Amino acid sequence: MFSLFKKKIKPDLSFIGVDMHNHLLPGLDDGVQDLETTLNFVRELHAMGYSKLICTPHILAEIHPNTPETILPKLDLVRTALKENDIPVAIEAAAEYMIDNDMEALIRNNNQLLTFGKNYILVEMSYLAPSPNLEQVIFALKLKGLQPILAHPERYLFYHNNFEKYERAIDLGCLLQVNILSLLGYYGKHIKVIAEKLFEKNMVSLVGTDMHHINHMNALKTLVEKKEFYKLVQNAKLINESLL
Numbered sequence: 001m002f003s004l005f006k007k008k009i010k011p012d013l014s015f016i017g018v019d020m021h022n023h024l025l026p027g028l029d030d031g032v033q034d035l036e037t038t039l040n041f042v043r044e045l046h047a048m049g050y051s052k053l054i055c056t057p058h059i060l061a062e063i064h065p066n067t068p069e070t071i072l073p074k075l076d077l078v079r080t081a082l083k084e085n086d087i088p089v090a091i092e093a094a095a096e097y098m099i100d101n102d103m104e105a106l107i108r109n110n111n112q113l114l115t116f117g118k119n120y121i122l123v124e125m126s127y128l129a130p131s132p133n134l135e136q137v138i139f140a141l142k143l144k145g146l147q148p149i150l151a152h153p154e155r156y157l158f159y160h161n162n163f164e165k166y167e168r169a170i171d172l173g174c175l176l177q178v179n180i181l182s183l184l185g186y187y188g189k190h191i192k193v194i195a196e197k198l199f200e201k202n203m204v205s206l207v208g209t210d211m212h213h214i215n216h217m218n219a220l221k222t223l224v225e226k227k228e229f230y231k232l233v234q235n236a237k238l239i240n241e242s243l244l
Helices: 035-048 068-084 101-108 134-143 164-171 180-184 189-200 214-223 227-233
Strands: 052-055 090-093 096-098 120-124 147-151 175-179 206-208
Touching: 035 068, 035 214, 068 090, 096 101, 101 134, 120 134, 134 147, 164 175, 175 180, 175 189, 180 189, 180 214, 180 227, 189 227
Parallel strands: 052 090, 096 120, 120 147, 147 175, 175 206
Antiparallel strands: none
């Protein structure tokens, strides 16, 4: 891939290939707000080695009440703009579902769920408290033939002193996706420690940028020049590349 002994590392995330968690579709949530910024960020990510981006706007009732009807037209808008600007990056859309009673109702009522790959669906919890229906939602998704992916588990502080919760999620059939910026310490030292521990225990299946804004982009540029980052993730059994 490259020499880890070079003093200066050229940013190269091509071994990841696919960013499957970001908020690049403009104007849908707390992520990117305009098309120009979306295009600039896509260019930057492509220069780092990404060849495919799967956008995952939040679906959270009352705060980000997105649906396929709000998300998919924005995907078409961005695809058209990428083509017009000759930016050779494949782009898709799914969603990041908050595990709550509203999501449980979507499943129960057979509403359309936005997935990616063959059957992957990205889910998250509040940072304040665990979702009491986490296990029920995982079970219901599995019954539908879907593969749940728990977004940024390292950021759930309420699990930090109870590592068995991560193991339980995996035992239930959930995959874990770590935010790549957690490995920089962007969200705090303790979150970095947990992210590294998850990697060391081979519990991480996917990584995502969770890109929202310019601060995230600048932090990513810093991370990809650190030898320690590549040493940690190069032997991980990541499946991002299988999404190409």
